[in-house]
Amino acid sequence: MRFSFADETTDATPIRVVSQSGWDSTRSALSPGQQAYAALIGFEPGPGRHCVLPAEGEASALVLFGTAEPSSRGYDPLLPGRLATMLPSGLYRFVPETPDLDLAVLSWALSGYRFSRYKAGPAAEARLCRPEGVDTARLLRIVEAVGFGRDLINTPARDMGPAALAAAAEALALRYGATVRVVAGEALAAGFPLIDAVGAGAREAPRLVDFTWGRVGAPTVTLVGKGVTFDTGGLNIKPDAGMLLMKKDMGGAATALALAQIVMGAGLDLRLRVVLPIVENSISAPSFRPGDVIPSRKGPTVEIGNTDAEGRLILADALALAGEDKPDLLFDFATLTGAARVALGPDLPPFFTDDDGLAESLMRHGRDVRDPVWRLPLWHPYDAMLDGKVGDLNNVGGPFAGAITAALFLRRFVEPQQVWAHFDMFGWVPTAKPGRPEGGEVQVARLLYDFLSQRYPA
Template identity: 60%
Template sequence: MPRVTTLLPATEDAIPIRCVDAAGWPAVAAELPPLAAAFARASGFEAKPGKIALLPGPDGALATVLFGVETGERADAFAVGRLPEALPQGTYRLEALPGDPALAALAWRLSGYRFGRYRERAAPKARLVAPEGIDAAEIDRIADAVAAGRDLVNTPANDLGPAEIEAAARALAARFGAAIEVVSGENLERGFPLIAAVGRASPRAPRLIDLTWGASDAPRVTLVGKGVVFDTGGLDIKPSAAMLLMKKDMAGAAVALAAAEMVMGTGLNLRLRVLIPTVENAIAGDAFRPGDVLASRRGLTVEIGNTDAEGRLILADALALADEDAPELVFDFATLTGAARVALGPDLPALFTEDDGLAAELAATGLAVNDPVWRMPLWAPYGSLLDSKVADLNNVSGGPFAGAVTAALFLRRFAPEAKAHVHLDLYGWNPSTKPGRPEGGEVQTARLVYALLRARYGARSQ
């Protein structure tokens, strides 16, 4: 079911929203009816980005909306996302858009998202007619998938544990006829020892979720999402301030599920696999410890240099399983390192891959769909920082430098057979509200990966 109001079909009584920049404003002003032009002058409207003027018709009712936009390199493709909250109840249509009308419509939809599980929050009453020539159903599918992912990230850990992530994955599988298996208990300990070790201190049992969809002979694509429902840091406990947003440490899982919903909803011609290792990194008498040496599914032994670097451990076992399938593409999504945030801030996920062509394709696609990433180096010499004297490798470098790079190099050791492996280190949260991006949980890179997969593989013939 839609989680926010869908786009409307065309209607003659929709109120026009004239998008104007500073250069074009004099011509637009000259075209306005005298009453509307006088009202715009009296209200002091300037065609600056984000400025809005509500212009009356002869009967005094709202007849036109003026909306200031910016063009050129600094233009915000989601600028229209300011309008749903700012406009009075009514049905609107966009005119003279300077950018992509599909992105503008998507921004409107995404701005209407509300997390209302614990407190009712009214959605904006302004409705938008789908711009001419766009695929409104596609926009609605994407917006609904993003909303579902945001709901997961926003839900606190007392109501979202490994079992609840499993339930969300099972519901998605049932909706699209996908197969799903869940590994837990003794089978998890035998087959995925790193996942089992990280999650064993919690009363909420760890597990590995394995969803598959699509024709068996189609190109194989695997999405791996980090599902740490809450991260105390383990015995290397975080300070209290660093725990405040740790409900979002499962955002990688939410991204994988959101992207999968888009892929299956459109019916892309690929064999999709979604792997979600989900745990709570808690503290108890049987918690894993600094200095422990743990086995992994791939056979590599891992010395634990820090229990707060648990995400890469659970991803390692999941990536090893993904690699056994020899997929054409493997994406992993994780709120993995503070180092990536220091380097790139909260809005720009870090991209790691050895495939130069794929990196360029992802960067270009991210800009095209306004879901950007920035490539970081997989600098192989830094791999020596993960050397251990007692095991095959350590889970941390033990130093202050290149934390995001060494984390990516750690993961790369566990998926050597994939034709292409992409690691996306993301924040999973909007620190403040921006057009199309309300404050709270965010499924960064889900739309990007879906757009790339759609461009590469297209929809299956019916």
């Protein structure tokens, strides 16, 4: 479902976002009949409340939408996006003085997303006119890419297995003239033994997609995304409730692809590389087993303590490949641990990095564009939890600090001086919020685009 703006017309109903402190002046500017109507229905500008005032005489129809004070802790600039699914059919426009107009418009556009591959949804009846003073080309790039990533995550594994996800990545790469290769079969087994082992039990073979775009000689940025198209847990099988959302376990790959689409579409001055290890963690005779010891691309052997900790295994080989070119920046994305969700919930992805300056910058950009993240520590003393008894290291670190030990596992496969950040995302919105319908979500892509576009402008 592709979003588009309507052309501005005199028939568009204006939307005025108002807080309690501005209510008196807004109310006094209404026509007498509109004031009486607002009083009759008991409208007060509490956050999220709205009313549609009818036209009266020379006063046009008007939508009032309540918000918290912009200086308050509860203020959410994305809240006006709720109107996209609340207003009746018609054309609307935000008035120019809308607080945080860019984010209000973005939220409207993102709120209108519907996944309609299998079931036709209602057509969007409330349409937004192209706003003045907003970089709509940038906004539409973001909205299109987020929608693409959401579609990938929302598609069931029957139709989004390793072959389909790899095909989607190839199509995106070729659309922007990137150089792409796919590693599978004997070449994968020889060069990426952890990826090969995790995907060995599935009907569709594992593979690695690797594409490069941008000016040779430009600063290099590499994105690595976990592409587990479905995770049964392997022989350490998940309970049935734990498998219900496992189609989203390729959310890291979807995020990397969505971010890549925005970067390439914007023409940022960087050399972009995207590395996607793609598998299904399934069960059959060739499945890898608890207690197996598997070599890695980088060299250390990995003792399998739990086959349900498969994401870090495929990322380990992918990160080793990504680091061989020594990129200026290396980011990986993964729906990796339940511990991250226990710690921070579904809406606030933790990230890990040893670079304090990078961490501060990522937090700031997340706040600016309302795509928040929170730094958790790479706590060095916990590194010993990963020491193996038979292999060089174990893929699980015990019952405590699961998100941290997973990040520490990944760091073993990153070069010591590499500027790197790992994002442990949920990739799903369990309850609809402004700009974020229920379903798959590409968290952190918007914040990283904001970060990269300021560092490497087109």
